[in-house]
Amino acid sequence: MNSRVATVLAAALVFGFASAAAAQVAPSDRRIALFQADGFPATEAPVVPPAVLTEALAGLAVDRYGDPTELAVRLDARDHAVLVLPYGSAFPLEAWDAIRTFLGAGGGLVVLGGAPFHQPVYRGADGVWVTGVRQPTFAHALLIGPAEAIDLGGTPAGTLAAVSVAGSGWDGPAFPLPTRTFTLTVRFATRPDTPGEDGAAGIREAVLRPLVHVTGADGLPAACPLLEIDRLHGPGAGGRWVLAPCDAALPAPLIRAMVRRAFDGAADLTARPVPACVEPGEVPRLRVTLRCPGAATVAVPDAAVTVSDEAGQAVWRGRLPLAGTPTFRTGELAVRTDRPLAPGLYQVAVELAGAAGSPAAAGTAFWVRDGKLLAAGPRLTATRDWLRRDGRVFPVIGTTYMAGDVHRKFLFEPNPAVWDRDMAAMRRAGVNFIRTGLWTGWGRLMSDPGAVDENALRALDAFVLTAARHDLAVCFTFFAFRPPLYGGDNPYLDPRALAGQEALLALVASRYRGVGWIHWDLINEPSYAPADALWTNRPMGDAFEAAAWAEWIRRRHGDAA
Incomplete structure (x- = not known):
């Protein structure tokens, strides 16, 4: 392996994400960076024909880079909103440092097929593309790997269907059925939210949103060939990564929809009940929050809220203005109905009608306590x-x-x-x-x-x-x-x-x-062990332990011991 490749491999383990400050640029002012190199191999996904890419990106502001060195020099979150990699699992190793810096600064990403960042490719001494050792190193550095393959090829014909996930906001073209998908091992928290507790969940830095599921005859999801990851906090905040981890041949309209979705940037609309269960006759309350890290100052419409009973009948409608900063807006409202709500589960639909970007809808529910x-x-x-x-x-x-x-x-x-x-x-x-x-x-x-x-x-x-x-x-x-x-x-x-x-x-x-x-x-x-040595089954060495030990000895062997 040449020294350049060795240096880049070391960087995968050493270099951290850059500051997200560069992401604070209005996405409409930035362009799309497309890596498209002659002869570059696609792995674990079909080759996307140049004509398909041209059709998919027609009319969009695109900078095409056919050389990894040029991509490494030019790729910048201040100039580019989204990077498109059309070669499945394969990516240009020589541009890895720049790609990681770009993503860490809030850049968006579209990967067409395969297991993202699992197959490094570099140029040999004769200029020919060389596939390196397939590995999860680089995907793991981005907290999206390793990836595990799911083989759908042996499933009886006609039993699988690709369906849009309800509530995801995905309304793109129909997704072709893959024969193989990849399940990503993701980690979206890097620092504990409760230091000292081994089971701490951590501060969430991102959210994964499935956009398309492959479902079986029973209607249950069997695989996810299209998803997005919105970076909401910390390194990479503001970036949206739209990934198609599968071997399906992606048509131009679908690729275009993926790129436009990534161009929207990260956003997360949530609704939660306050509290989740109320007593009969008590007024339910709801909180709606919109997070748009890196967003410019734009007007946000009121949230339209609909509450429905278990039969699907609307029992209440209201509107809620959201207040706050451009990156964090929130509001709370009371569900005051003409008559007390009967015991049961009530579904809540929230919509930002006419809002730019996605998702513009969210759902939650609350219970009126059902004693029976x-x-x-x-x-x-x-x-x-x-x-x-x-x-x-x-x-x-x-x-x-x-x-x-x-x-x-x-x-x-x-x-x-x-x-x-x-x-x-x-x-x-x-x-x-x-x-x-x-x-x-x-x-x-x-x-x-x-x-x-x-x-x-x-x-x-x-x-x-x-x-x-x-x-x-x-x-x-x-x-x-x-x-x-x-x-x-x-x-x-x-x-x-x-x-x-x-x-x-x-x-x-x-x-x-x-x-x-x-x-x-x-x-x-x-686990009985000191807090800093969990699972070692070692004494804690405190006075309570010493007293308990002495008492056990006394009971077992008498005072003479």
């Missing part, structure tokens, strides 16, 4: 060999689940619409048991013994109700790895820690007395 549904839960018991449900053997087909959008933050950022969608899909797949709980954030749920976050508890109410709606039993796990200290020193022996933990258990468990849908698990994967 909670009381109708099964009786779960355990014998030596079996769990039993209402006395009958209950073979568990289960999964751990918090939320499909915010994962471990589900009690603090609830979206019952996501839970309802995911639980419905799980039930269709045969799941009958969900394990959930707190792997982090105990201080958010209860800051001091008795000082509990009522909104988080109401989110758990909504979670249990949603599971009950789909006939799913719930196991709630209170702690993970090391229980919270609550001002103590030893999470297992310090009376201060134990008192806090007992208070938390009592506050949550007493709320569901007589509710058969939920039962309890104390701790996930307990």
Whole structure:
């Protein structure tokens, strides 16, 4: 391997993302950078014919670069809004540093096919393109790898369909069916949001939004051949990456739609109930937030909000102005209906009518507490060999689940619409048991013994109700790895820690007395070790441990010991 290639390979591991400051340029003032080199190999995706690319980008401001060195020199987030790489998994290794700097500065990206950034290609001594060792190094550096292949070629003909994902805002041309797709291993948090907790979810820096699913005969997603990643925070903020990780032959109208979508830049419209479950007669409230990192100062229309009952009938409509900065706007409104809402699940649709960019719609839901549904839960018991449900053997087909959008933050950022969608899909797949709980954030749920976050508890109410709606039993796990200290020193022996933990258990468990849908698990994967040496199973060396050891010796061997 020549020295240039070795240097670039080292850069994949050493160089960090650049500042996103360069992204603060109006996208309309910037152009598209297209890498298009004679003879450059496409891997794990069909070659995109030059005529197709020409048609796809006709009328758009495009700078074409046929040489990796020229691309490395010219690519700049101040001049270019989007980089287009049309060679599947393959990318020009010699331009890697510049590509990573561009993306770190908030540049957009379109990759046509394959597993993005898995196949480095460089020029040999004779000028011929050489494919290097296929590897996840570069994709991992961008937090989107490695990629795992999903083979769809053996599926019976006529059983698969490519469908747009509801709520994604994707209205592009029909997507051709691939025979192979790639599932990306993504990581969108690089710093913990709760230092000292091993299960901390981290500050979310991006959101992945599937745009097209390949579904099977049962209607369940089997693969995702088109997705976008919006960089919302930290390195790369403002950039939108539109990826087609598959081997489908992409037509010009589809490529054009992907490029225009990337040109919109990152945006995230969310709606959440405040709280997620209200008592009958209580007025529900909703919060809507629009994040557009790197956006110029533009007017944003009011959010149109529609609330529908379980029969799909609209029961309330309203409008909500969003206030704030160009990059972060938010608003909250009360759902005041003419008559009290009946117990049940209410879906909420939010739309920014006429807004530029995408997505311009979001959904959430809230519950009006349904006491009858909670009381109708099964009786779960355990014998030596079996769990039993209402006395009958209950073979568990289960999964751990918090939320499909915010994962471990589900009690603090609830979206019952996501839970309802995911639980419905799980039930269709045969799941009958969900394990959930707190792997982090105990201080958010209860800051001091008795000082509990009522909104988080109401989110758990909504979670249990949603599971009950789909006939799913719930196991709630209170702690993970090391229980919270609550001002103590030893999470297992310090009376201060134990008192806090007992208070938390009592506050949550007493709320569901007589509710058969939920039962309890104390701790996930307990580790007895110092906080900075988790999983080592080593003494903590504190006074509480010494006293407990001495007491154990006394009980076992008597005072003479």
